[in-house]
Structure formats: C-alpha cells, structure tokens
Amino acid sequence: MTRFEPHFQHRQSAHCESGVMASLLSHAGLPMSEPMAFGLASGLAFAYLPIVKLSGMPLIAYRMPPKHLIKTLSKRLGARLHSRTFGNPEQGRRELDALLDSGRLAGLQSSVFWLPYFPPEMRFHFNAHNLLAYGRDGDEYLISDPVFEEPVRCASADLQKARFAKGALAAKGLMYWLDEVPLEQDWDQLIRQSVLSTTRILDGMPLPWIGIRGIQHLAKQIEQLDPAQAKYNRLYLTHIVRMQEEIGTGGAGFRFMYASFLQEAGELIGAAPLQQASAQLTAIGDDWRQFASACVRASRNKGEAPDFRPIAEMLRGIAGQERVLMKELGAWAKRKG
C-alpha cells in the first residue's frame, strides 16, 4: 500500500508536462514514474505542422500537444482534475495563493521567456511550459520546475508575468490540481488501452502530417531542399534538431521515454511482448539521434552542396521501423489475456 507524503519531493524530469503529472500523482499517493505518466497518457506522437510557424519554420512535434497529458491521464486514472484560467491576472494570483495556503500543489502553465531562473540561451517565447508551485515564502513562490535538478524560487511579479504572457498558446494563468486519485487501478486494461491509442495516433490518422505519414512528409521536405539556399537549409535542418532535442527533452527523448514506459509496463503486468517492443524502440531512438547528427553535419558543411537524399532516407527508415512496431503493439493491445 502507498502512504501519503506530507512533504513534497522534487524530482527532475525529462519533460515538463509528464514530470508535473508524475509528481502530482505521486504526491497524491499513487507512485508514478515520469515514463509511466507519459505512456499511460499516450503522449508519444509525431506532427509536422507547416501552418504553425516558429520564426518562419514549421512546427515539428514529437509528442501530443500541450494539455493532452494532463487531461488524458486524469481521465484514464479516474482522478478528478480541476483546472482554471483567468481573465483577470490579479484574481489568478489570489486563487493560486489560496490553493497553496490550503496545502495543495498547483500545476501552472507559463512562458519560459519570463522565468528568470532559466539560462539566457534557453529563454524563448514558449508559453506552454508546465511547472509546479508547492508553497510560498514571503514574496517568492517555491517552484518545482520539472526540467531542473533542484527546486527553485521565483519572485511573485516574475511568475505573474510568465503566467499571463500573451501570444501563441497563451496560458491565461492556467492552474490545475488533482484530487480523489483512485489508488487501485486495473493496470492491464489501462496499459492496453493507452498503447492502442498510441498506435492509432502514430499510424492510423488519415492526415499526411501526423504520425508516421508525417515523418515521411518531413523526409520529402528535406529531399526537396534547394541546394542553392545554403543559409535557409542550415537553419531548416538545425530547426528540426532543435525541435527534437531542445524542446523535445534531448536525445530523441520521447522515444526513449516511451521505451522506458513499455519496459516498466511489461514488468508490471508480466507482458514479454512489451519488453521486446521496448528494445525495438530504443534502437529507433538511437536512429533518431543519428538523424539529428546527420542534419547538423550537413549544416556545418560549408563547402560543396550537401546531398540531402541520405538524410531523407534515414528518416524513411525510421518511419518504416515505427510502423512495424506500431503494428506489433496494436496486435498485442487487442489480444485478450
């Protein structure tokens, strides 16, 4: 049985949203690793969105959009999720203070740019960063920011600015907390359901930009780069790497995180096929890292015009492997017993 932890325990995570959810659930008495939170919420994905521009480049995501994890995970576990946004920033501050003063943890969505504890080179205008507030001390908030090694402090004026930053994905002061987390779960059913859902996201969407078709689409875009546009190509290829590494947890992180989930889930319910799938996905994650290295190598090369075809082929290879894996996982999830 689990016991209630009166004191909050900070834990560093690879990704903000899965980290916040893992911490909230563990604090509520349901011990949960970050990969478990990520996997049970079916967080793994791929999306190439040419319409959403980031400094003139398409958005490339390796996971589901912000808030997906929070909502899906609470629903699947049957936990009650409260979430609020505010039209009036002052009210947002009062409600946060009231929640903290009642001894609860508050998940907050905020802008990275306005958080002073971030190193300057990591500060960009990304409004969907998740963090946990677990207390107040004078004019400062005690913050458990999942991507940092240690808890941090943030002056109330700075946090206010970060919570109410405007622009794309504006948080509007979003604050959320969990209660009534059921500690008994049907893990077998839960794992099958979430794995099946991931296979459908990655390989079952009739859209050319999502999932494995999205990876193939990106391969085509790379192949079609005009060798004469050297500067644009350099920025484009490194943009892909930044979306994968910097925003995406580092080292093809979401693939490894999901592989870790498959392993843990396989042990939990004694399913050997999941262990095997985990090893396959680890190999695919390594290929994603090779792909990132190849993109950077081509960007560095200032001499002759680089050949983009081998890079595109690497990506097609990855897409093929992910498709095989999703087919196997889908078959496992639908099999009874």
Place this chain on the structure above:
Amino acid sequence: MKLDEVPQDHSSTYGGHSKLVYAVDASGHYQRAQSDGWEPEAYATQLAVAELQEQEAAAEAAWQRGELSPLKCLMYRYRLDEPALAQITGLWQWRIRRHFRPAIYRNLSAAILARYADAFGLPVAQLIAYQKAPA
C-alpha cells in the same frame, strides 16, 4: 541509448544545468541519467541564437543610420518576430511594419508604446525616450 553513450559535452547552452534523459544499462534496463549537453544540439541552438543576433545587429545599424525606428531592433533583441509581436501586442502586422518607420514611430501615442513596452518588459518611458532621436 546506453548509459555510457549519454552525451556529456558541457554545452554552454545549458547554462551549467543538466538535463534528465532515459538510457539503458548493460542489461538493457532503463535508468535515469543526466546529460550536461550534446554537441549537435548546442550547435543548432547557437546557430539559431546567432541568426537572431545578426538580425538584431542589422536592425540596430539601420536605426543608427536613421532608416528604421528602434522597434525592429528591440523585437529581435527580445526574441520575437513580426507574427509573434503582432499576437502579443494585438496589433496587425502591417501596423507594426509601419511603426518600423522612424517618422511614424516618433508620432506614436503613449498607449501604443505601452503595448510594446509590455511585450518587451521595458518601462514605457524608455520607448518614449527613443522617440526623440537615435541614441
């Protein structure tokens, strides 16, 4: 990725911090590990930052020559582009581009400048001071 392959390239872009990653040990078991940077990632980040700095420097030079208002330079300095600045300030992009013209900028009202000040996190007084003449 194996534990001994977790990159430790001391990237300056991490500002002395470490990232958490998941990697397998010799028996294929997943473990938590810390990485203090990966060189290809650092290269990608630095290139993006250098591009912004280049744009900022070009806009600053044009401002000093009197060809642009300081607005464009400030936009890049605070890591924004036209679509992002438009979203944050709630102004149309064509209006922002108009405000890049020095003559137009000098006549902007304090209310409009306040929107920019809010986006950059600067005091309005500073933006008003820029209306006088190139520094």
